[in-house]
Amino acid sequence: MDWGFIGSHVMDFVAGAWVTLRFGLYGVGCSLVLGLLCCLARYFRVPVLRSVAHGYIELARNTPLLVQLFFLYAGLPRVGVRLSAEACAVIGLTFLGGAYMSEAFRSGLESVEKSQREAGECLGLTRAQNIRYVLLPQALATAAPALFANVIFLIKETSMFSVLAMMDLMNVADTLRTSGGRTVEVLFMLVVAYLALLLPVSLAATFTERRLRYAGFGNQHSV
């Protein structure tokens, strides 16, 4: 292991990690919003929108991110829509992530007993208030593990951004490896960099799940 080589390229990886993290988080944030909207359209059986949401989810989940990115980056310009690599990255990740987040939210919402929704309705809450105060808090407690798993999954999927010529971690590593030939050192740093980004997320997930279990959310079956 050539520590000198590693030392002289640490900043390259920091820069790559920043790209990975920044665009990963943009994608995660947009995915959560899109996922929640799709999930609510399906849960409340909103006419038309629920079918659109369902169709979108199946499309997004059953095509690889790589293909989706190619479509955005190389396909759309053929019909006159030209997006920057960064825009393609965020849109692509959101397209994929929204579907996964929607399903995670839905598993949470479906686990809330139907009578909870009716109890909220009987108090004269509007649908939005019912979602905000009654349904979502309980749904999130159940969905938290799946949502965290999706966050980690999506940040890892950013490694596909290298096909957009973005200098994310994966592309930084690839470039170094093909130019310098120090494969072992480069791959070592790549693994360390991803771990440094994702381990904190994993730990936060574990911590949150433990807190939720302690709070006993969603425990409606006790006498």
Added chain:
Amino acid sequence: MMEPILRVKDIHKAFDGSGVLKGVSLDIHEGEVVVIIGPSGCGKSTLLRCINGLERVDQGEIWLRDQLISGLKDMHLVRQKIGMVFQSYDLFPHMKVMDNLLLGPMKALRKPREAVEAEAMEMLRRVGLAEKAQALPRTLSGGQKQRVALVRAMLMHPELLLLDEITAALDPEMVSEVLNVVIDLAEQGMTMAIVTHEMRFAEAVADRVLFMEQGVIAEEGAPASFFREPKTERARQFLQSFTYASTRKKAQETQAADVGLA
């Protein structure tokens, strides 16, 4: 006579093609307590659920005072005036008792916290649960949960309160602590429609009893006359199914009479 608070006009409701309500009409006046009884599946719960729009009627009309409420697109304003409590309590498990109580008045009615909180404490005290204000629902017994659910509904100051078998999930020793609260409410003049299987409670609290069967109101009357001398054979049979001992005694009496005749 005063206009009724609630007017149900010939409503029909079917689930998957099979009729559950087949033409039910009903007026409820201010301060009146109407108890609805009948065998399971007769449509009594569906009737209550139709009144506050949890189910949509297929046909017929429901009026709350001078407002047609059946088929309304946006029911939440109407539901602020019609309280409902269910068999399964349905307290919000992620909120403390006090937060359960504050949610409706603060969010739906936009009342200030301090005013509601004071009133909520007073009502909790009245049902004997003042010390549970900061407890989570899962730490309460079934009877305590149901009393909280009643307070939660009452804090909305509804014009009409619907109670759907609120003691059906309770252990027997907890039934009376809940029903006493309801009787208190009746004495304070609360207008209520109550579905129950507790016949002695029904007799005690009702101004009027409706006997439903197969989606229609088969008999209607004052509790004293209904429980002593039901007019229809079906109501008689239904009431008898609640009194095992007297059935047996009656059988023996009939036997004795037969023997005497012989």
